[in-house]
Amino acid sequence: MTDFLLELRSEEIPARMQKGARAELEKLFRAKLGEAGLTASAITVYSTPRRLALIAKGLADETQAVSEERKGPRADAPDKAIEGFLRSTGLTRDQLVEREDKKGNAVLFAVIETPGLATRDVLAEAIPAIVREFSWPKSMRWGAASQSTESLRWVRPLSGIVALFGEQVVECEVHGVTSGAVTLGHRFHHRGDITIGDADDYAVKLRAGHVIVDHEEREAIVRDGATKAAADAGLSLVADEGLVVENAGLTEWPVPLLGRFDAAFLDVPQEVIQLTARVNQKYFVCEDGEGHLANAFVCTANIDATDGGTALVAGNEKVLAARLSDAKFFWDLDRKTPLAVHAEKLKDIVFHEKLGTVADKVDRVAKLARWLVEEGIVGDGKPEIADLAQKAAELCKADLVTEMVGEFPELQGLMGGYYAAAEGLGPRVAAAIRDHYKPVGQGDDVPTAPVTVAVSLADKLDTLIAFFLIEERPSGSRDPFALRRATLSIIALVIRSGLKLPIERVCHVMTAVLLSDRYVIQQSAKIDTVEELAEILGDAVDTSSREKLLEEAFSPESLKDAGATSWANFGHRTTTEVLDFFADRLKVQQREAGVRHDLIDAVFALGGEDDLVRLLARVKALQAFVETPEGTDLIAGYKRASNILKKGEVSAAEQQNLSYTPEAAEKALIDSLAEAEPRARSAVNAENFEGAMAALASLRDPIDRFFEEVTVNDEDETKRAARHALLARFRAAVNQVADFSKIEG
Structure with a gap:
């Protein structure tokens, strides 16, 4: 068995591409081995800014004869x-x-x-094929050959290939580059060629040339060295694993060094300083003993400087100072203009061609945020909270046009919060502006402050309903406006704060608000005329008149009326689609949380429920119940009853005409139902779903006894009809809580 070494050397490979390149090299190499019927006992792949390397252990000297x-x-x-x-x-x-x-x-x-082929010959054919088939996120052509589209594409110009099978060179050629046993060391620390003997001495000889080929070792040096540099200065490093990987991908001989910047820059928000250091310069930032940002940073040099890095640190300090000066300029400049004035510029930014500008969206969000509070859906309905929610919503997108967010889009919302606080708008408004995008994804913080929740909910509900209204719904894997994520965020907000969010009613309100916007009306082919809509709609954003408006516009009676306007029908259809979409997203969210999908389906199958908190309480109570012996037996009895009833049921009129004296087991079930039915109904109405399950549990023994002692399909038609009617009553009682036919097992 023989080891194989392959090194592909080039100009600097971007750090962000190195992880994928390692995986791609291993995948292609394994595929070529598999085609030849070869396997390796182990494969290791390394990367540095200037090379990709692969070592395959234990290859046979030749392929098997076939x-x-x-x-x-x-x-x-x-x-x-x-x-x-x-x-x-x-x-x-x-x-x-x-x-x-x-x-x-x-x-x-x-x-x-x-006959079997020499593995060395197999590798000689595989290497050029691997290079040509290699997939990079971005690649380039170079040299005279680049005039042809048939020329090689690579991430950066390929300059060298080391290919050794044991101690023998695997001879091949790619784009004018021939393989050999010679490589290069560190660009500054090593002069001349390095001749590799075999795979075992590759890493050793390169280390002697000031190149650490193992990316994981370089990451450890960066991580531990940066931590130590900060600790030596009495500080602690702000952990950033992504930055560790990036610095390791930028260096072949990493040397972390501590630098300082003017403490006056600490007046700038710490997130700005951290982003400036991280994004622009790839520096770590530090904190003092009290957890405050310190005027210190750690950079990673690619050389072991003879002066201990003094000159390098001084140069990096100058560069960072220039960057921080820009950030401070933006910070000072943006604060000179009130957020309300910044918000005026949102009129010049198109949100969507059918939904108007960002200013139009902000106006809708402000109306909905206020309505959510006034209706008691969020908060306690106090006018103060409604005013604050409206104010925060009106300013929540204003920072999009500031200089700072223009430089760092990642700071949207956050900078708005800082500017609001600096302007004296109050902590609740500032927090709402700062956090209204949250939660952005799984694991993100979920706001609970009423003002913030109102703005965040309104923003996401507007996005969801607006895009459904203009028929921009997700389909398959396509979701360009992230409506699935928005819906999951709404669900998270509702669950976290236990909100009674009537989704159907919100859809009606939001549809009315959207359709009251002349821009939306003019863009929608679904509307007959603006005048017709205005006559029916009236002042759709005035709370006192909105309920009457919605009652008239969206009631089933008006929709059945032949004279109903097309916009009302359109709004009703949109509401139905949004409700179905919410149901699908809730199922996904709950499945990921470990809730059985059949139980979710069982509760949703009842219909007529759009209160997410109540739905989930019902699902959780059902899951706890079905895992008990009582639940298991009751489900078995339910399914048996349902199977019998599939063959025919007795109508209510027929049941009243039945003259029949029940047997003891039937009488016991009738009595139990008479007690359990109202208890379960009352518990459901009180949203006490555990109590409803307890009431149903009392039916377990009576239904078991019924099936043991009673012949359901008796030859006597009257007995058979009465017993079918009793089973139908039993099934209806159980279905008060969930559709048990959807439950598996």
Whole structure:
């Protein structure tokens, strides 16, 4: 068994591409080995800014010989058929073998012996193929050959190939670069070539040339060295694993060094300082003993400087000072203009061609945020909270046009919060502006402050309903406006604060608000005329008149009316689609939380419920119940009853005409139902779903006894009908809580 070394050397490979490149190299190499019938006992892949390297352990010296047998035509077949078979196999007629088939016919067979190939030869063909098939996020052509689209594409110009099978060079050529045993060391610390003997001394010899080929070792040096540099100065490093990986990908000989910046810059928000240091310069930032940002940073040099890094640190300090000066300029400049004035510029930014500008969206969000508070859906309905929610919503997007967010888009919302606080708008407004985008994804903080929740909910509800209204719904994997994420965020907000959010009613309100916007009306082909809408809609954003408006516009009666306007029908359809979309997202969210999908379906199947908190309480109570012996037995009884009733049920009128004296087991079930039905109904109405389950649990023994002692499908038609009616009553009682037919098992 022999080891193989491959190094592909080039100009600097971007740090962000190195992880993917390592995976791609291993994948392609394994594929080429598999095609040749070879396997390696272990494969290790390394990367530095200037090279990708792979070491495969334990390769056989040659591939196995293969014997293949092909069945051909009969021996007495026409000459043309036999000649065609010979051409396909590359054999002559006398090399074929005759055998009798089951019918006694003489049939020709070709036995093709393929001798084993030297692994070195296999690798010589594989290396150019790997390089040509390599997939990079971005690649380039270079040199004179780049004039042809057939020339090699690589992330950066390829400059060297080391290919050793054992101690022997695997000879190959790619784009004018021939393989060998020679590589280069560190760009500054090592002069001349480095000759590699075999795979075992590759890392050792490169280390002697000031190159650490193992990316994980470099990451550890960066991580530990930066932590130590900060600790030596009495500080603590702000952990940033992404920055660790990036610095390791930028250096072949990493040396972390501590630098300082003017403490006056600490007046700038710490997130700005951290982003400036991180994004622009790839520096770590530090904190003091009290957890405050310190005027210190850690940079990672790529050389071991003779002066201990003094000159390097001084240069980095100058560069960071210039960057921080820009950030401070933006910070000071943005604060000179009130957020309300910044917000005026949102009129010049198109949100969507069918939904108007960002200013139009802000106006809708402010109206909905106020309505959510006034209706008691968020907070306690106090006018003060409604005013604050409206104010925060009106300013929540204002920082999008500031200089700071223009430089660092990641700070949207956050900078608005800082500017609001600096302007004296109050902590609740500032917090709402800062956090209204949250939660952004799974694991993100979920706001709970009423003002923030109102603005965040309104923002996401507007996005969701507006895009559904203009028929920009997600389909398959396509979700360009992140409506699935917005819906999951709404669900998280509702669950975290236990909000009674009537989604259907909110959809009605939001549709009315959207359709009251002249821009939306003019863009929508679904609206008959602006005048017709205005006559029916009236002042759709005035709370006192909105309920009457919605009652008239969205009631089933008005929708059935032949004279109902197309916008009302359109709004009703949108509401139905949004409700279905919420149901699907809630199922996904709950499945990921470990809730059984069949139980979710069982609760949703009841319909007529759009209160997410109440739905989830019902699902959780159901899950706890079905995992008990009582629940298991009751489900079995329910399914048995349902199967019997599939063959025919008794109508209510027929039940009243039945004159029949029940048996003891029937009487026991009737009495239990008489007690359990109202208890379960009352518990459901009080949203006490555990109590409803407890009421249903009392039916377990009576239904078991019923099936044990009673012949349901009695020959007597009256008895059979009465017992079917009783089972139907039992099924209806159970279905008060959930549709048990959806429950598996």
